[in-house]
Amino acid sequence: MKRIKQIDSVEMFIVRLPLVSSFETSFSVQTHREALLLKIVSDDVCGWGECVTSPDPYYCYETNATASHIIQDFLIPILAAMNDFTIEAALQNFEQIRGHHMAKAAVENALCDMMAQKYNIPLFELMGGTPKNIMSGISIGIQKNIDDLLESIQNACDKKYHRIKIKIKKGNDIEIVKMVRSTFPSIKLMVDANSDYTLEDMHILKKLDEFNLMMIEQPLNYNDIYFHALLQKQLVTPICLDESIKNLNDAKTAVELGSCKIINIKQGRVGGMIKAKDIQAYCLNNTIKTWSGGMLETGIGRAFNLHLQTLPGFVLPGDTSETSRYFAEDIVDKPVILQADGFIEIPKGAGIGVKVISKRLDRFKVFYQKII
Numbered sequence: 160m161k162r163i164k165q166i167d168s169v170e171m172f173i174v175r176l177p178l179v180s181s182f183e184t185s186f187s188v189q190t191h192r193e194a195l196l197l198k199i200v201s202d203d204v205c206g207w208g209e210c211v212t213s214p215d216p217y218y219c220y221e222t223n224a225t226a227s228h229i230i231q232d233f234l235i236p237i238l239a240a241m242n243d244f245t246i247e248a249a250l251q252n253f254e255q256i257r258g259h260h261m262a263k264a265a266v267e268n269a270l271c272d273m274m275a276q277k278y279n280i281p282l283f284e285l286m287g288g289t290p291k292n293i294m295s296g297i298s299i300g301i302q303k304n305i306d307d308l309l310e311s312i313q314n315a316c317d318k319k320y321h322r323i324k325i326k327i328k329k330g331n332d333i334e335i336v337k338m339v340r341s342t343f344p345s346i347k348l349m350v351d352a353n354s355d356y357t358l359e360d361m362h363i364l365k366k367l368d369e370f371n372l373m374m375i376e377q378p379l380n381y382n383d384i385y386f387h388a389l390l391q392k393q394l395v396t397p398i399c400l401d402e403s404i405k406n407l408n409d410a411k412t413a414v415e416l417g418s419c420k421i422i423n424i425k426q427g428r429v430g431g432m433i434k435a436k437d438i439q440a441y442c443l444n445n446t447i448k449t450w451s452g453g454m455l456e457t458g459i460g461r462a463f464n465l466h467l468q469t470l471p472g473f474v475l476p477g478d479t480s481e482t483s484r485y486f487a488e489d490i491v492d493k494p495v496i497l498q499a500d501g502f503i504e505i506p507k508g509a510g511i512g513v514k515v516i517s518k519r520l521d522r523f524k525v526f527y528q529k530i531i
């Protein structure tokens with residue numbers, strides 16, 4: 160077992176990066192990615208983590224402020240009191256804090272990056288993954304009009320993205336999907352509703368069965384598992400859960416109830432890489448397909464998502480897009496670039512394999528705090 164002797168220092172940053180184009184979902188319009196970053200030094204090695212929270216509680220209850228509170232006042236004090244420990248032991252001690260999986264993931268991620276560097280291996284090796292190029296996917300936000308949407312999809316096809324996800328919301332659904340499908344009859348297409356519907360909308364959701372969608376992501380309430388099971392029985396199109404799955408127990412509940420056929424595993428939403436690996440293994444054993452979602456992460460969070468996808472359960476293309484689709488300038492080197500076949504290379508080198516550009520960190524920084 161790989162061990163950590165002790166934690167030397169922990170620093171927290173918030174950076175505010177402008178998005179190349181604003182990102183509209185059924186719950187918000189995002190123009191910037193305001194990312195909480197953690198830099199943990201232990202045993203003289205520095206690891207980075209990114210929290211997938213945003214400033215507002217519209218995707219889930221966690222925000223940058225709640226994560227900052229949980230990290231400073233609970234998670235780091237737990238770590239600081241530990242000596243000669245494994246990451247698993249730290250996670251075990253984090254269990255006494257209920258929820259706050261995003262805050263926990265940020266800390267876990269920094270520890271995983273640090274640990275892989277300490278043993279001079281890439282993160283995927285620490286996780287037990289198999290090196291390979293990673294499938295790409297793009298999540299296209301709600302657009303002003305159908306022409307803009309069709310153009311964005313055409314651009315994504317030209318780039319060779321392996322699948323295209325479009326965001327829908329009530330009143331912005333069937334007609335749009337119909338147009339997209341008739342313009343692009345053979346693309347791998349899916350929709351994400353971000354919890355905008357209820358069972359009362361069954362007649363709308365049933366119509367989506369006509370369009371040969373790979374899946375419908377999170378149609379119902381962000382917290383619901385039971386009603387999704389009732390909905391899945393009425394639909395041919397597979398349901399994929401995102402918001403509803405916060406841990407392995409939620410995944411088991413969903414699978415046992417038949418609430419979905421696919422799970423979007425965002426490691427940053429479920430408490431980090433190790434928890435994500437457990438959910439992936441459970442899904443693989445239960446013939447539930449999984450893919451790696453995104454939260455508009457900077458290059459730090461995106462690197463974790465790439466390494467995660469070397470695990471065998473990630474059989475579908477995820478929401479991993481190239482850097483230029485999100486930011487003109489990211490805070491890490493190297494940027495993620497799609498190859499001619501649409502695949503993405505795992506960053507090379509020890510740990511996550513990307514380096515924070517300190518000048519950019521300084522330039523985009525809106526908050527800094529040394530915790531220990």
Ligand code: OSB
Pocket residue numbers: 218297298351353401452453454455456478479480
């Ligand atoms: O529901 O998957 C989602 C972004 C922010 C919050 C929630 C979601 C998303 C995305 C974009 O769909 C994924 C990405 O490209 O990082």
Ligand code: MG
Pocket residue numbers: 351353376377401402423452
């Ligand atoms: Mg989603």
